[in-house]
Amino acid sequence: MSDIPLLDIRDLSVEFATRRGTVRAVERVDLSIAKGETVAVVGESGSGKSVTSYAVMRILDRAGRIAEGSVTFSGMALRALPESEMRDLRGREISMIFQNPRAALNPIRKVGRQIEDVLRQHGQAGRADARARAIAVLEQVRIARPAERYHAYPYELSGGMCQRIVIALALACRPQLLIADEPTTGLDVTTQKSVMDLVTELTRARGMSTLLITHDLGLAATYCDRVVVMEKGRVVETAGAAEIFRAPSHPYTRRLMRATPRPGAGLRDLLPEGAAPFPPAPAPGAPLLRVEGLVKEYARQETGGFLARLAGRAAPEAPFRAVDGIGFEIRRGESLGLVGESGCGKSTTSMMIMRLLDPTAGRITFDGHDIGSIAARGFATSPLRRRIQMVFQDPTDSLNPRHSAARAISDPIRRLGTLRGAALASRVEELATLVGLPVALLDRFPHQLSGGQKARVGIARAIALDPDLVILDEPTAALDVSVQAVVLNLLHDLKLRLGMSYLFVSHDLNVVRLLCDRVIVMRAGRVEEEGPVAQVLERPAAAYTRELLAAIPHPPA
Amino acid sequence: MTDMPAEAFPLPRPSATGNLLRHARHVLAGNPVTAFSFLLLLFLVGCALLGPSLVPYDPQASNSMRALQPPSAQHLFGTDQLGRDILSRVVAATRLDLGIAFFSVALVFAVGGLAGVAAGFFGGWTDRIVGRLADTIMAFPLFVLAMGVVAALGNTVTNIVLATAIVNFPLYARIARGEALVRREAGYVQAARLCGNGEMRILLTTILPNILPIMAVQMSLTMGYAILNAAGLSFIGLGVRPPTPEWGIMVAEGASFIVSGEWWVALFPGLALMLAVFCFNLLGDGLRDIVDPQRRT
Numbered sequence: 001m002s003d004i005p006l007l008d009i010r011d012l013s014v015e016f017a018t019r020r021g022t023v024r025a026v027e028r029v030d031l032s033i034a035k036g037e038t039v040a041v042v043g044e045s046g047s048g049k050s051v052t053s054y055a056v057m058r059i060l061d062r063a064g065r066i067a068e069g070s071v072t073f074s075g076m077a078l079r080a081l082p083e084s085e086m087r088d089l090r091g092r093e094i095s096m097i098f099q100n101p102r103a104a105l106n107p108i109r110k111v112g113r114q115i116e117d118v119l120r121q122h123g124q125a126g127r128a129d130a131r132a133r134a135i136a137v138l139e140q141v142r143i144a145r146p147a148e149r150y151h152a153y154p155y156e157l158s159g160g161m162c163q164r165i166v167i168a169l170a171l172a173c174r175p176q177l178l179i180a181d182e183p184t185t186g187l188d189v190t191t192q193k194s195v196m197d198l199v200t201e202l203t204r205a206r207g208m209s210t211l212l213i214t215h216d217l218g219l220a221a222t223y224c225d226r227v228v229v230m231e232k233g234r235v236v237e238t239a240g241a242a243e244i245f246r247a248p249s250h251p252y253t254r255r256l257m258r259a260t261p262r263p264g265a266g267l268r269d270l271l272p273e274g275a276a277p278f279p280p281a282p283a284p285g286a287p288l289l290r291v292e293g294l295v296k297e298y299a300r301q302e303t304g305g306f307l308a309r310l311a312g313r314a315a316p317e318a319p320f321r322a323v324d325g326i327g328f329e330i331r332r333g334e335s336l337g338l339v340g341e342s343g344c345g346k347s348t349t350s351m352m353i354m355r356l357l358d359p360t361a362g363r364i365t366f367d368g369h370d371i372g373s374i375a376a377r378g379f380a381t382s383p384l385r386r387r388i389q390m391v392f393q394d395p396t397d398s399l400n401p402r403h404s405a406a407r408a409i410s411d412p413i414r415r416l417g418t419l420r421g422a423a424l425a426s427r428v429e430e431l432a433t434l435v436g437l438p439v440a441l442l443d444r445f446p447h448q449l450s451g452g453q454k455a456r457v458g459i460a461r462a463i464a465l466d467p468d469l470v471i472l473d474e475p476t477a478a479l480d481v482s483v484q485a486v487v488l489n490l491l492h493d494l495k496l497r498l499g500m501s502y503l504f505v506s507h508d509l510n511v512v513r514l515l516c517d518r519v520i521v522m523r524a525g526r527v528e529e530e531g532p533v534a535q536v537l538e539r540p541a542a543a544y545t546r547e548l549l550a551a552i553p554h555p556p557a
Numbered sequence: 558m559t560d561m562p563a564e565a566f567p568l569p570r571p572s573a574t575g576n577l578l579r580h581a582r583h584v585l586a587g588n589p590v591t592a593f594s595f596l597l598l599l600f601l602v603g604c605a606l607l608g609p610s611l612v613p614y615d616p617q618a619s620n621s622m623r624a625l626q627p628p629s630a631q632h633l634f635g636t637d638q639l640g641r642d643i644l645s646r647v648v649a650a651t652r653l654d655l656g657i658a659f660f661s662v663a664l665v666f667a668v669g670g671l672a673g674v675a676a677g678f679f680g681g682w683t684d685r686i687v688g689r690l691a692d693t694i695m696a697f698p699l700f701v702l703a704m705g706v707v708a709a710l711g712n713t714v715t716n717i718v719l720a721t722a723i724v725n726f727p728l729y730a731r732i733a734r735g736e737a738l739v740r741r742e743a744g745y746v747q748a749a750r751l752c753g754n755g756e757m758r759i760l761l762t763t764i765l766p767n768i769l770p771i772m773a774v775q776m777s778l779t780m781g782y783a784i785l786n787a788a789g790l791s792f793i794g795l796g797v798r799p800p801t802p803e804w805g806i807m808v809a810e811g812a813s814f815i816v817s818g819e820w821w822v823a824l825f826p827g828l829a830l831m832l833a834v835f836c837f838n839l840l841g842d843g844l845r846d847i848v849d850p851q852r853r854t
Contacts, residue, residue, distance in 0.1 A: 356747060377756065385753050398744030402766050408748075415753035461748065 004075070005032035006209050007056065007177055012069035014048070014055050025051045027233040028069070033177065038203065038210040040220035040241070042256070043230035044480040045451075049213045052230075053179045057096060058086055074176065092122045095170035097199075099182040101162035105154040111165045112138065112150030115172055122173045134172075141168040142198060159342075160191035164198065171202055178203060181213045188341035188507060193551040196223050215480065217260050218553035221245055229253045259485040261510035262554060263537075267492050270485035270514075279496055284517070285332035288501050289353065289469055294362035294372075296323040296348050322348045324525035325362070330469065335495065335502035337516035337533065339509060339548075345525040350471050350505050354390050355379040367468065386416040386465040391491075393474040395454035399446040405432075405453075406442040409460045417465055431460040436490060452483035456490070463494060471503045476511065488514055509552060513537050521545050584847045591843025597836040604651040612645035616802045625819050635821040637810065639800075643821065646802040647829045653803050654833065657714060658783035661721035662776050669726045670772050671765075673733025678741055678760050687734070691727035699724040703786055707795045717796050721786045725779055732775055736768040778841035781834035788830055804830045 014026040026048040033039050041049045054060045056071055058078065071078040073094065078086070090096075098104045106114055115134040119125040125133040131150070138146035141164040154162055163183060170178060180199065184192035200223055203210050214220055220227050220241065227244045229237040229252065237250040248254045259270050268275050297319040323345040330336050340346045351357040353364055355376050364372035366384060374382055389412070392398035399408055409428045413419050419427050429439050437456040446454055455475065462470055472491065476484040492515060495502060506512050512519055512533065519536050521529040521544065529542040540546045585592040609616070620640035628635040634643035676687035694702065706720035740746060741764075749763045790796035791805030799806050804826040811823025 354751070356750060380750050380753050380755055385751070390748075390751055392744045392748060394744055398748045400745040400749070400763055400767070411749065411754070412752035458748075461752070 006035045006037075006074055007031075007033040007211070008070075008072040009052070009056065010070045010072075012052065012055060012071065013067040014051050014060065014064055015067045016064045018063065024067070025064070025233055026055065029230075029233075029235050031228055031235065031238075033209045033211060035176075035209055036204075036207045037226065038200070038212065038224045039226045039228060040212045040214060040224035041228045041230055042214060042217055042220050044215060044256070044482065046232070047230040048233035049230050050181055051233075053096070053181055053211060053213055057090060057094060057179065058083075059090075088122075091118060091170075091175070092173045093175050094177045094179065095173070095175040097163070097166050097170050097178065097180040097183045099185050101159060101166045102154055104166050105162060107154050110151050110153060111157070112152075114165070115168055118169050118172050124173050137168045137172050138165075140171075140202065141165070142194075143168075158191075159187055160195060163187065163191075163195050167195070167199060167202070171206075171208075174206060175208065177209045177211065179211045179213070182215070183212070184219070185215075189509075189548060189551040190341065192219075193553075196553075199223075216553065217245075217257060217481075218262075222553040229256065255482060259482040261481075261484075261488075261508070261514055263510070263513070265514075267489050267514045271489055275489070278492065281496060282333055282499075284334040287329050288332045288334075288367055289330040289503075290363075290365040291329070291349075291353065292327045292363045292365075294323055294326045294349065294352060294364065295321065295360045296345070296352060296357070297321050297360040321525050323352070323359075326522070326525070326527060327362075328520055328527070328530065330501050330503060332468070332501055333495075333499050334518065335504055335516045337512035337519035338503060338505045338522060339507065339512055339519055340522035340528075341507060341548075344522045346505050346522050347473065349522075350390075350473055350503060353503065354388060354471055355382075355385075386412065387468045388471070389462040389465065389467040389469075390471040390473065391455075391458050391462045391475045394478050395451060395458050395475075396446060396478070398458055399454055401446055404443050404445055405437070405449065405457045408446075408457055409442075409464055412461060412464045427464075428460075431464055432456075434463070434494070435460045436486075450483075451479050452487065455479060455483070455487050459487075459490065459494070463498065463500070466498060467500060469501045469503065471505065473505045474507070477506075477508075484511075491515065509537060509548060521548070581847050584843065588843060588846065590839055591846065594836050594839035594843055597832070598840055601651060601655060601833055601836060604648050605655045606652070608648040608651050612642070612648050614642035614645040616641065616645040616649040617800055625814070625822070627819075628821055634825040635819075637807075637822050638814065643807075643825050646807060647804070647825050650802040650804050650807065650826065651829070651833075653714075653797065653801065654784055654787060654805075654830075657717055657721065657787040658780050661718040661783050661787075662725070662779050664718065665722040665725040665729050665779075666772060666776055668722070669729030670733045670768075672726075673730035673735075674737045674760060674765055674768065676730065677734035677737025678764055679756070680741075684734070687730055691730045694723065695727045700786065700789060703790060704793070704795055707790055712795060712798060714797060717787055717790055720790070721783045724786065725783070728779065729772070729775065733768060733772060736771055737764050740764055740767060774841055774845045777837055777844050781837035781841075784830065784833050784837070 009029060009031040012026055012029045013024060015022045015024055029048070029052055031039070031041070031052070041052065043049045051060070051064070054064075055066050056078065060066070066079060073089070081089070105111065112131070112134045115137050116125070116130040119133055120130055135146045135150055138149060143149050143161065143164055149157075154165070157165065178199070183199070184195055187195065196219065199210065212220065212224055224241050227239060227241050228235055229244070229250065231252045237244065237248065237253045239249070244253065245257065248257055255272065258272070261270065268277060299319050326345070326349055328336065338346045338349065348357065352359045355371060355374065358376045359372055362372065363370060366388065369384060371379070371384055379385055403411070406428050409431055410424055413424055413427060428442065432439050432442055435456040437453060437460060441449065441453060449457065459475070475491070476487050479487060488511065491502070494500070502515070504512060504516050516533050518531065519533050520527055521536065521542065523544055528544050529536055529540065536545060537549065540549060585595065618641065620636075623632070623636050623640040624638055626632055626636040632642050632644065634647060637643055637646070672687045676684040703720040703724050706723055707716050710716040710719070746759060746763055749759045754763070787796060788803070788805030788808070791803050792809045794809070796805060797803040799810070807826035808823050808830070811826065814822045
């Protein structure tokens with residue numbers, strides 16, 4: 001390894017022109033990457049980690065500009081480089097992988113062609129050998145049957161496969177530096193593992209350098225040599241991956257590490273010290289919800305050509321079973337985790353219990369009432385509606401942009417409750433206080449609230465009618481870890497105070513471990529394993545559970 | 558000028574309106590063309606409201622002594638074949654032309670918008686009926702359809718409004734349907750169901766307010782077309798009848814004099830027509846920037 005770093009960023013500041021004057025997104029950042037080194041930039045949303053990488057590639061949007069500092073890439077000052085040379089550099093010398101692989105691919109062009117385009121653009125292949133080269137590249141990123149997949153369109157491939165294609169595109173020209181901006185956010189843990197393993201292996205084999213931008217400390221620790229922690233546009237700490245976890249020096253790094261769910265840590269351990277311990281949880285009471293043989297089928301898209309359909313010759317295919325005979329029970333005051341990867345049917349299951357979706361077969365019994373037989377369309381006005389509520393995955397998407405926080409929280413009471421006028425207003429304030437939302441914020445609209453505040457509004461709305469069962473659909477997936485820590489604690493506090501039962505739907509086993517008493521592992525619409533959290537996560541019986549657990553990247557304890 | 562966007566967007570809360578005004582000011586400051594179109598709109602609305610009482614001559618009064626006078630200090634836009642002052646007539650016509658356009662757009666906004674939202678939100682038969690209705694209307698050349706409606710129902714201002722509304726129906730129904738469709742499964746719609754809102758209530762209180770801004774932009778863009786449509790109907794003699802001052806008729810009447818050199822009779826009402834259409838088209842683009850900055854082109 002030479003002494004001259006491959007990429008050297010000095011005193012970099014980036015400004016954005018906004019309505020309220022210029023805002024500095026990145027403030028005097030120093031960062032260097034040696035040849036063959038893998039460096040992680042870790043930080044929460046708004047820390048300026050992505051903006052830094054955009055500044056290196058000079059792809060800031062129109063409002064942004066590099067205010068000062070220098071970026072040197074193997075001896076070249078990138079800031080002074082003319083755009084034509086910069087264009088040549090992007091893709092050939094420095095490549096980038098983005099968060100959403102599907103959005104990064106052209107949806108109407110075969111993936112093989114897209115790889116050819118890059119190869120030919122940078123003169124790496126001619127007309128004659130482009131196809132063979134593209135197939136070879138596909139093979140390198142472990143795409144099975146590459147000659148066949150050459151003809152696939154992005155929509156025909158899964159999220160993990162699309163990310164592999166994006167990696168293939170990024171690495172096709174053998175660049176010296178790969179910038180990966182949250183490359184696995186939105187992918188399942190097992191997919192994340194295989195994608196990250198692939199990136200590490202390929203970059204190591206070619207002696208490439210990697211800049212990994214992530215919010216996940218565990219991921220950074222597992223795959224990187226050095227970690228750079230950013231907060232509010234500044235670098236607060238730079239250290240080797242092992243050291244930073246052993247002895248984090250900056251208080252922000254310590255706070256971030258504390259908030260990251262990990263084995264051996266309880267809910268309260270995620271918060272800064274000084275939080276009162278939880279009162280002892282009462283023993284679960286009588287069964288509240290019983291689900292038996294639940295099935296949901298979806299008709300498949302008709303296959304066969306247009307002519308075949310016209311002639312009525314299309315073969316009738318068996319419908320797709322999203323949920324295939326699920327059965328379980330939730331008792332009063334208990335929280336049950338429903339875990340599985342995307343497409344396993346966990347959300348479909350929760351929607352059916354929520355009575356937003358009608359099951360194809362099976363029974364859902366809630367406190368002695370057969371709610372599965374009440375049509376989803378009419379359930380909104382059922383007296384049972386108020387007893388089953390839900391906290392949604394995306395706090396932004398689940399709040400009406402035209403309703404204030406107070407209106408959102410009071411909506412269920414207006415429709416299903418009896419309080420009106422001043423009594424309603426004081427109940428809304430009471431709920432806001434309960435979930436830790438400052439009362440002064442109640443007049444605000446969703447876009448004026450932070451992610452954590454929106455999550456609190458969503459929770460307040462769900463508990464407004466004192467429900468017996470609350471379904472939590474990945475309630476913290478869209479939140480930063482420090483906010484997630486606070487929200488998870490809040491949820492547990494509320495459960496103990498109000499005696500609710502939770503059905504916690506998640507793909508994150510570390511979070512499930514914190515909040516749930518029992519857990520169900522789902523795969524392809526079926527229950528793979530069920531049992532107490534400690535047992536399933538410490539001594540998993542099913543091979544699939546073991547695989548899931550092994551794929552989680554952990555910060556070294 | 559600040560009260561115009563507030564009028565275009567029926568917002569539920571004053572604080573949101575305040576925000577919108579701030580945003581509007583920001584957009585106007587950074588976009589002089591939109592600011593100009595706002596001024597132009599203000600001018601047109603001023604003409605429509607106050608014009609008839611400000612003009613120098615009675616727009617209907619003929620004076621055979623002064624027929625077909627070229628533009629002069631006395632008659633800035635000249636006079637027509639009956640000696641009527643063209644400036645007075647052009648200004649007086651603003652109220653009728655803008656009125657027809659406004660009411661037809663308001664009508665199609667209410668009917669087409671509601672039908673489209675219901676189609677998108679409920680799907681199934683509602684969608685099929687609204688969709689086929691829109692397809693049927695689209696199957697005709699739109700102007701010919703408008704001619705047919707007026708010819709069949711009679712030559713009145715109400716029927717021109719109705720005809721203009723009918724030809725615009727598919728556009729509104731389709732936009733509203735598309736916007737409702739993407740919001741049908743949005744998180745906040747599901748949340749509204751959990752709060753005990755029935756489907757009809759969700760449609761009216763959740764979906765509709767959220768697509769209003771987009772529809773408002775469409776309204777402004779269609780206004781220009783509606784003005785042209787109304788003037789076009791009058792031009793071919795199927796609209797407002799003479800001697801009522803109306804841009805379409807005035808252009809039609811003036812057309813026969815262009816050959817003999819009296820260009821001003823057709824030119825000025827034509828210019829007014831062009832200005833109005835131009836204004837609404839610019840305004841629509843500007844409104845889109847205010848309402849939906851993501852779609853800026």
